[in-house]
Amino acid sequence: MTAHIARTEHLDGTPNPAPRVDSEVGPLRTVLLHRPGAELKRLTPRNNDQLLFDGVPWVDRAQEEHDAFAEVLRGRGTEVLLLSDLLVAALHDDRARIAGIHSAVNERRLGIDLADALRSHLTSISPEQLATALMTGMTFEELPAAEGASLVRKMHHPIDFAVDPLPNLLFTRDSSVWVGDRVAITSLALPARDRETALTDLIYAYHPRFRKTGRAYGAHSAPVEGGDVLLLAPGVLAIGVGERTTPAGAESFARSALRDGLAHTVLAVPITQERATMHLDTVCTMVDRDAVVMYPAVRDNLFAYPVRSDGDGGVVVHDRTPFLDAAAEAMGIEKLRVIDTGLDAVTAEREQWDDGNNTLAVGPGLVVAYERNVETNARLEDAGVEVLRISGSELGSGRGGPRCMSCPIDRAALK
């Protein structure tokens, strides 16, 4: 099946002036990706755990894999926006430069003198150079030469980070979420990803294409990560609560979405607090209007607290209900079809760890998945889902799949 992406460009090809996302599987018109760059070359066995990677990727191959991923999407008519391009464009606005530099210069780490020297250096360089510094980070030996002695510079190892690299920018899913015609800038839970929020925020605030985009959910509220947010159907959100998104984050997001009329039901879904299931989309993603691919080990113990508006600016939290039942009811369908990963417990666990559940729908019944998850992909095809396979041998070392590596900006409405 070839998903025809009904583009809403103007005749001159300018982008859709009113992008929106109301589902997980509507034909994907525009998506935000980040092609991994030199920030991945900062990973070493000494820091990969702290930087949330399970290995040290071969960067050139990871870039080839990512280029292939982007081409698969373009081949189905999806417009691919690259984060680095948007960041450079946004940084032509002095307000964006100020915000980006403010987020990167840490006086507590550098001391006042070195911080001032770094700030003036970053202020003096081009948008392209500044974007590189903000994404790749800077070591102490890469800091600009400064007059006078600096105890801080002398006492740090030259390859210590003066500005941390952001290797997890690759996972654009987590730092912003489109709900309807608004974008939520999330609040990432772990220090290694904290600064991604600031970069994502300045892109949406200052890039000409997004200046008019409304905001959902107050930025910098309690932690919510996009990997935990699924748009099950127009007006129906599921938010995983586990290793990253907290109950307070889920409540804040739910209140915002209900208040703004972006949802009528939000399902708060408790998930095990561990790295293998760090986000809801590591165990469950939608592959069709009424179908999910799900890790069988969680299927029977996945519950949800339905949250709805009380009609008076507050919310009503309903009793805990099996997730599949609560989702079907909120979506107004008889039931959700569940496609399991893997044939047996070991295969299922292996393929879940390798992001077999983390599919990206390009359209209803058409998904991108890692080729390595052979059994899960076969079961998807047995269930009538077309699978576009991509390599993830190096990309996967960051513990993320096609859904993690993508942030839909515009999906056509489901007919």
Ligand SMILES: NC(=[NH2+])NCCC[C@H](N)C(=O)O
């Ligand atoms: N939506 C997702 N499942 N994102 C995966 C993010 C992986 C990243 N290394 C982290 O630990 O945060």
